[in-house]
Amino acid sequence: MAERRIVGDRAGWRIRVLTKHLRHLIPGTSLEASICLAYEPPEVNSGDAAFDKSAMRALLDGHDLETRDWLFNLMAKSDLFVSRKVGDKVFASPDFNEPMDEMRDKTLERIFFLLRNGVFKDFLKDNSIENSLKQMAVWEVLGIFDHALSVKLGVHFILWGGSIVSLGTQRHHDKWLRITEELKVFGCFAMTELGHGSNVRGIETVTTYDPSTQEFIIDTPCESAQKYWIGGAAKHATHTIVFSQLLIDGKNEGVHAFICQIRDANGRWCRGIRIADCGHKTGLNGVDNGRIWFDKVRIPRENLLNAVADVTPDGQYVSSIKNPDQRFGVFMAPLSSGRVTIAMHATNQAKVGLATALRYALTRRAFSVSTYEPEMLLLDYPSHQHRLLPLLAKTYAMNFAALDLKKLHLKKNPEDSKVVHVISSGFKAMFSWHSQRTLQECREACGGQGLKTENRIGNLKAEYDVQSTFEGDNNVLMQQVSKALLGDYFAARSKGKLMKGMGLEHLNGPRPVMSKELDSNVLRDSRFQLALLQLRERGLLELLDAEVKKIISTGLSTSEALMSSYKLAENLGKAFTERIMLEIFQRAEEQATGSMKKVLGLLRTLSVLSGVDEEPVFLRYGFLSPEQSQLIHREVPAVCAELRPHTLHLVDSFGIPQPFLGLIAYDWVESNAWDNVSGGSSQSIV
Amino acid sequence: MAERRIVGDRAGWRIRVLTKHLRHLIPGTSLEASICLAYEPPEVNSGDAAFDKSAMRALLDGHDLETRDWLFNLMAKSDLFVSRKVGDKVFASPDFNEPMDEMRDKTLERIFFLLRNGVFKDFLKDNSIENSLKQMAVWEVLGIFDHALSVKLGVHFILWGGSIVSLGTQRHHDKWLRITEELKVFGCFAMTELGHGSNVRGIETVTTYDPSTQEFIIDTPCESAQKYWIGGAAKHATHTIVFSQLLIDGKNEGVHAFICQIRDANGRWCRGIRIADCGHKTGLNGVDNGRIWFDKVRIPRENLLNAVADVTPDGQYVSSIKNPDQRFGVFMAPLSSGRVTIAMHATNQAKVGLATALRYALTRRAFSVSTYEPEMLLLDYPSHQHRLLPLLAKTYAMNFAALDLKKLHLKKNPEDSKVVHVISSGFKAMFSWHSQRTLQECREACGGQGLKTENRIGNLKAEYDVQSTFEGDNNVLMQQVSKALLGDYFAARSKGKLMKGMGLEHLNGPRPVMSKELDSNVLRDSRFQLALLQLRERGLLELLDAEVKKIISTGLSTSEALMSSYKLAENLGKAFTERIMLEIFQRAEEQATGSMKKVLGLLRTLSVLSGVDEEPVFLRYGFLSPEQSQLIHREVPAVCAELRPHTLHLVDSFGIPQPFLGLIAYDWVESNAWDNVSGGSSQSIV
Incomplete structure (x- = not known):
């Protein structure tokens, strides 16, 4: 009954609108589009802002507004990022109708486009707060375009590059940071295994040391120890950080991190490396998640990221941190x-x-x-x-x-x-x-x-x-x-x-009392x-x-x-x-x-x-x-x-430019109009 | 502190496991896979059932268990449905890595496979409760395999076919039901428009009547009136039910339903029809949702589904239901x-x-x-x-x-x-x-x-x-x-x-009183x-x-x-x-x-x-x-x-056969083992 009141009263109004139609309904003549629903921009129903939107945006973004706008603009001008044009507007998005293999290649193409445009300059060499904030702004903007793009870059710069910075020492920094920044190597981060995700301490990859050649030997002893979900591994990565138990003289020194090359300059797997694809996912198919098996892969002793622990040439384990739990904590820092x-x-x-x-x-x-x-x-x-x-x-x-x-x-x-x-x-x-x-x-x-x-x-x-x-x-x-x-x-x-920090001081005082008179x-x-x-x-x-x-x-x-x-x-x-x-x-x-x-x-x-x-x-x-x-x-x-x-x-005030919102955020009558149909029609035979 | 207690204590146990590894860790020798994580089937950790699982399944499914099992089995034996083989197990699923165009064709192929196997026999001709329940069981089983398959069939059988049954009369039944059942026509259901979804009364498609030719003229007067989301329209449908305002002598008689052909025998659009694709969706890309514009399309007078309302050859509107709201309700019944x-x-x-x-x-x-x-x-x-x-x-x-x-x-x-x-x-x-x-x-x-x-x-x-x-x-x-x-x-x-029906009788009695002693x-x-x-x-x-x-x-x-x-x-x-x-x-x-x-x-x-x-x-x-x-x-x-x-x-007791659950429901160490990697590896050059 109640429902009918809401919807039933429309009949009269519909008649008025349809009467308008009717005036034109002489068979053979065309109707004016304007007599039906017309799109009114949200601005029409919203009035002026009561506050300064640019000030609000500055408060929200907090830093690097110019970098953000520059990067948004860079993408919105490139056909590598733009997926659709409607009238004078462009919309930016990956093509999610592509099979994953093509999506991944497209992600990589975009990465090299960004590299050529200087987006990653000094990302690893300059560790100042200012530069780090700028990087964060870049990740944010890229993530607004596409999560796959930001994840693939995040694995390379933050997990691979960041681990070298924080877990490695000068010899690693000198050797890897510049070529990482220039994408001459493509790094991944092999921590998770098929059998162990959240519980990293339980990983089963084993690394031993051979003093006779001064090499570590990384091994995947069983199927559950295969590295799993490794972003970049399935297709593009050349190197990886491997997390592994380190066994020295029969003693497990716990999880450590090593650098290991997985593909050669021709993209072929290195000796002892086997790689498989994680396959199609519900989302994020622009990232090539892969699985890696290590068959007694030998790497130079220097490839242990040795900021807090090392193995001497003759095979002695040394660490500045005696407590294995604390050492584990350091390795989890990235x-x-x-x-x-x-x-x-x-x-x-x-x-x-x-x-x-x-x-x-x-x-x-x-x-x-x-x-x-x-x-x-x-x-x-x-x-x-x-x-x-x-x-x-x-x-x-x-x-x-x-x-x-x-x-x-x-x-x-x-x-x-x-x-x-x-x-x-x-x-x-x-x-x-x-x-x-x-x-x-x-x-x-x-x-x-x-x-x-x-x-x-x-x-x-x-x-x-x-x-x-x-x-x-x-x-x-x-x-x-x-x-x-x-x-x-x-x-x-x-x-x-007393309790201290994280705002917990309130626990030291008396319990707050709520007013019974909770007016507005x-x-x-x-x-x-x-x-x-x-x-x-x-x-x-x-x-x-x-x-x-x-x-x-x-x-x-x-x-x-x-x-x-x-x-x-x-x-x-x-x-x-x-x-x-x-x-x-x-x-x-x-x-x-x-x-x-x-x-x-x-x-x-x-x-x-x-x-x-x-x-x-x-x-x-x-x-x-x-x-x-x-x-x-x-x-x-x-x-x-x-x-x-x-x-x-x-x-x-979010400051997200028009090309990065959905099409229905703008004139959806226009974007759906016949004039904007592009190759969408199909006349195939049943 | 507390956290450390939970995860820290594992170190000792890990050492025991790793010691087992170590026994084999003589460089150059291989490790036995069995020393790491082994897969134990869930049955190992579950004991015997305390109840009769087949009785529970019968209670849950309620009807047509044999039909269900037969259909599951039919699919699990066909390469059209099976996506993966692991050991002696098959797994059934569409390939979601395909672009939508291929997914849609695959959906159609599966439909014709089911047709050839007699799945749809008498679906529209036999309206008994038994047969209807059997149909429901079929939709359920197909839906467990793939929503797109069940939606595409549901549009054809339930919306197109069902509308002809319930809104049409004998002339429609005679002409359409058999060929619908045999998929000689492919029907869709054009109700929703770009501008109107939930509020069907507001649709803007307009149909008028021309007594000189005894034809209805269906028209899309403006862009917001384009039919939208029409499952089957983008690619495969030959016919549609069109919902439209019916204008007779300048009076809007409200929403009515008409049959209209949209593609000819060669799959070409019929005169006055324009079709576009709705494009890629978050899911359900196996269904070809499309948009339709009607440019003064002429259809025979007999194509009005006239169970409750009709237009006489000379153009008089007649209906057995005087109240427009009630009439609208009938048309919404499908x-x-x-x-x-x-x-x-x-x-x-x-x-x-x-x-x-x-x-x-x-x-x-x-x-x-x-x-x-x-x-x-x-x-x-x-x-x-x-x-x-x-x-x-x-x-x-x-x-x-x-x-x-x-x-x-x-x-x-x-x-x-x-x-x-x-x-x-x-x-x-x-x-x-x-x-x-x-x-x-x-x-x-x-x-x-x-x-x-x-x-x-x-x-x-x-x-x-x-x-x-x-x-x-x-x-x-x-x-x-x-x-x-x-x-x-x-x-x-x-x-x-008094209140009556839907269990509301409790409102007639006194308010229930809760016991204060809420023990178990x-x-x-x-x-x-x-x-x-x-x-x-x-x-x-x-x-x-x-x-x-x-x-x-x-x-x-x-x-x-x-x-x-x-x-x-x-x-x-x-x-x-x-x-x-x-x-x-x-x-x-x-x-x-x-x-x-x-x-x-x-x-x-x-x-x-x-x-x-x-x-x-x-x-x-x-x-x-x-x-x-x-x-x-x-x-x-x-x-x-x-x-x-x-x-x-x-x-x-759900009775869903193994091929229709995810791979991780079974031996996920085996299905992820190197031996089961099929073409997943990639050695492309960066």
Whole structure:
């Protein structure tokens, strides 16, 4: 009944429109296109921006805006990157209809194009923070074009090149860095094996030393030890870093890293190397992931990356780090850059999805609520606002958080290394999940258009899906965050000390008290929001602590207790990460003034309250009463409605140029018009 | 600290394993593969089934087991379907590395293979329930192999053929059904347009009548009226059903359906027809979705599907249904089969994902908790159980629900048509969301392997993603469910009558009272579970009713009130659907005895409690107290642990033969071994 009221009233309006048609409906005459649906750009429904979009973009990107724009522009002008022209617009994207072999070659072609244009100049030789930030900007921009391109380059520069920088010594730097930068060698990173992914300590590749020739001998002793998922290995890589157990005089010294050539100058496998393809994947087929077997491959002694451990010519193992766990930690260091990068990329993908879906929602109409009214814009439905705007708000929060982490990481203060590990683990997991969720919601919000490759959204889901498990499984990472927090908490309690760092100082004070009078002003106050998130973090930490102690008291080990308390650990990991994100958001907000500050405040409020609203933990453990939660529940759509007029400007502020959004972000009537059909027709015989 | 305890203790065990290696590590000698990881089939870790698996399978499939097995077997024996051989096993799948044009041709080849093997015999001529159920079984099995195959056939048989059956009359049946069954014509279904999807009433294609030639003239008056997403149109279809506004004497009689040829016997477009490709999609590239423009295309008067409305030779419009809304409803009827089919397919895809991921979790090990212990099986981690087993339980619930709906739908009792509409809307939305969520969780639970196309999971996500928006956007459908419920509720209240049908009778009695003592026995009692879900449904209906009335009292329309109350409407749609699912589950359970009944009880409990546990609505509106919710929260992992020993047998009971699961469901060390590398290696030059 109710439904009929909504859709039934359209009959009258349809008649008016069709009457307009009818005037032209004399058989044989042609109709004017203008009498049906006409595309109105989102700008028409949005009014002027209440804030300075370029200032907002500068706040979001944080650095290297010129480099970004230059690189976007470089790609948008090259046929290697442009996939489609509509009117005076170009759209840039790989051709996802190609078989993987061709996609990979195209990725490589693009890499050499970028090299010729000087994009990678001094990437490994200049380790200044400025240069590192510039590199990050380059990865971001390339990742907005195509994940495969950024992954293939990331493997070569960050994993291969970065390992040589951080795990190698002068002899490695001298020999490899320049030719790596010039792509005269193509490096890969052979850590994961068929049998071991997250648990790197368990890898089964074995390396021994032969003093008679001063060579290491790398061996794949069994099928489960084959190197697996090695990006670049299947087709293009010439060299690899191999991670392997190092056996010296019958003693396993643990996982070490070696340089090994895998292909010769003619692209043939080197002696003792066998390579196979990982095959077709759900996404990322522009990267040639491969598998490698080492059949007692001999490499010079100097190829051990010896920053922290070495083997003398006569075969003695020496290391400046006696503790094998610490040594292992050093060898895993190249992965932390990976997590920072993922946090960044995840944010950017969410941006592409949101900019496309929200621009579309500002031009697409469906149904109408009152007689004789035109159909309503999707974004004028409160339900559509609620689907997308909290995700937009969270993406802003992620952006500021990723930017903050990036800077912290690049400072490379040794005392921050644990902080970077913990925060990057939480961000990597939460952001990659958020990105997939956002893209899924954006895809559904665009209907079938969300699945057209030219509109990017559905495709980005497939291309970026890998993020939730590579560089550490998200669930494992979230548990690591909680274990680190619990460890600090144990330590502080047992030593009678205060908690310190990562914003945990709030645990030293009294428990925050929530106002019962949660009016709109209170709900939007960042002090209230922070207190609520601190209350949850503290409560969950106490609950986890109590649960673990209780299990241990029954005679089980700490490991077993932690294994059983996984749910509280996950909840705590999320609570910690969201509290840090809020603090970073507050700092970003402080850099703004006037209406920009106001809009940022709305985004901050929406990101926090919508998160609280959908998370049962607050009610389950009494951090909120049902009445309080209902007030928050009602505030969410109110904030959405206030953000609605700013939506277009907020996605414009992402600074992603038109060629890098989906086609439906622009005039989709034009791009779908017959005049723009290019070779799409088919007249084949059944 | 805590983390180190878990992973650090492995060092000792690794040393033992590596010592074993070492015995063989005399340079130049070869190692035995057996000393590393060996694959143990899931059966090794699972023990005997506590229930009769064939009885469970019969309960799940419900009908046509022999037809299913025959068809699975037919495909597994044909090279058209088999993609890979490993040892004595074959695996069946399309080649997703092919460009879309080749994938589409392959889909067509498979269709003709099935035709030659008599699969479609009497599909349209025999409308008995038995034959219809058999057809459903065929769609299910084909859908387990490939969504594109089932969609392309579904468009031809269910949408094209089904429309002729239900919207046409004898003259259409005589002319079209036999040749449709024999695939001498290939039909498509042109409803959606570029400008109008969910809102079919708004389509802009216009048909007029020319009495001088007794022809209809179909016209696409503007670009937004081009037919869009038409499966089969881009390449193979010869005919289509066109949905169009019918203008007679200047009056719009609303949306009607016509038969129109689009390609001639040589595959050339017919006069006035223009066709373009929809292009590459995130998934389902085996279906040739196309766009059609009609340039004043003339068709015989007899091509109007005239079961409920006709135009006389001299141009008078006549209809047995005066109410345009009711007439519109009749023309939309072919879509309801679609929703039933989606509910079925969504269940099956979740099964493929779960069977693959759970078998893998019973063979894959990672980390260990105690010194000198081997690594633990993934499924022995409580966290891994919690990730997958609630999804398994919900998939069982979906299975029984989809089976029930299928039978209700096929009975075609006119008095059930509203019930089928409401329930199929709820199931279609909830099941397609559940399926995507399940596949995503399964994909992540398999790590990178979840993204290899040969393992199916990640790929199924892309292939089935369309389900959440086609045949009705999920959010719109959920709102329709609630509007129907609210309409009934309004009507019953205003007439002082009782609620009746769809299990709503519980609203006539007193509100259920929850026991405060929620011990395990109570929590697992289906009476408690039903009462809790009824309490939520009733509470949300009352809240929605009150909110809508309150908004109307401020002067807004019912439509506007409903638009603002979307969140309660969504919650209510979910509450209604889950309550119906529980009732159906209870009835399925009653068909079992002994240990099978017991296991089904565990699944029912897990499906309900895990749903309650993650849904904040219960706490927000006080249907549960925090203490009660904590008890439920603790019960979920306990039930997971009890289900763990049954896991393998529960996925075996799905009856999906080995060739149709992902490769990692079986010996993944063997399938990845060098001996099974086929042409995967590459030695190209950089």
